[in-house]
Amino acid sequence: MIDAAPQFPPLFQGLAVEPGIDPFAKACAKGAMGCDAGLVVHRLAADRMSAAVVLAPEVPLEEAVAMLPLSGVAFQNALGALAPPEVAVHLEWTGGIRVNGARCGDLRIAAGTGDPDAQPEWLVVGLDLPLWPEDLDRTGDTPDQTxxxxxxxxxxxxxxxLESWVRHLLLWISRWEEAGAKPIHAEWRGLAHGMGEDMSIDGRSGTFLGVDERFGLLLRDAETTHLIPLSTRLETMT
Incomplete structure (x- = not known):
């Protein structure tokens, strides 16, 4: 593990966990126990960065799940501020992160309710990012993974x-609270991976047309356009 402690903005508190502990699951457990919003559970290793943030959005779940694309935009902004300018970051609707076209980690989301019309008592967004390949000598075996x-x-x-991601997360949450989802839409659409291309998801196949005002996926097949709510990406933590 990396010994130095990250520094976060006011109202955010860090909690480092040991190897073998999933920060996302830990954050969900803390949220269910009633911890304050702003807890950042993290594990930083030489080859992997994992973190999860506990939030408490005061809106129904179907609106609150905008935290998934919002956290992706925040990650792109954070990496863009630190990486060489030629490094390209794109975001999958399901939460996958693409760096220079290849899959490079994931964003996740869970909440204290599965009812899209209910206000969740807690919501967690998680980031899992490989820093080094598991096998440097066999990277050619998985060209779509990096x-x-x-x-x-x-x-x-x-x-x-990690510090930059949390700062940008705070910035985008503030913009979301002030202006709604429109600014996130504008930013996310420019980063979306696979828009206009064919894809398969949840047993359906079609063309990824874009998203609706609540980031529901619009999937066009030969007969109609299907709407897949973003809340279907919520993970169930037991």
Whole structure:
């Protein structure tokens, strides 16, 4: 593990966890226990960065799940401030992160309710990012999978990246509270991976047309356009 402690903005508190502990699951457990919003559970290792933030959005769940694309935009902004300018970051609707076209980690979301019309008592967004490939000698076996330091980002400090992600997360949450989802839409659409292309999801196949005002996925097949709510990406923590 990396010993130095990240520094977060006021109202955010860090909690480091040991190897073998999933920060996302830990954050969900803390949220269910009633911890204050702003808890950042993290595990920083030489080859991987994992973190999860407990939030308490005061809106129904179907609106609150905008925290998933919002956290992706925040990550792109954070890495963009630290990485070389030629490094490209794109975001999958399901939460996947793409760096220079290849899959490089994931964003996750869970909440204290599954009712899209209810206000969640807590909501957690998580980030899991490989820093080095598991096997440097076999990266050619998985050309669609990569790691951050294999994409020209070896000088990006993991602590600085985590701190930057949380700062940008706070910035975008403030914008979301003031202006709603429109600014996030505008930013996210420019980063969306696979828009206009064919995809398969939840047993359906079609063309990814874009998203609705609540970031529901619009999937067009030969007969109609299906709307898949973003809340279907919520993970159930037991």
């Amino acid at each position: 790691a951050l330091y294999a994409e020209g980002c070896a000088d990006v400090d993991a602590i600085a990246l």
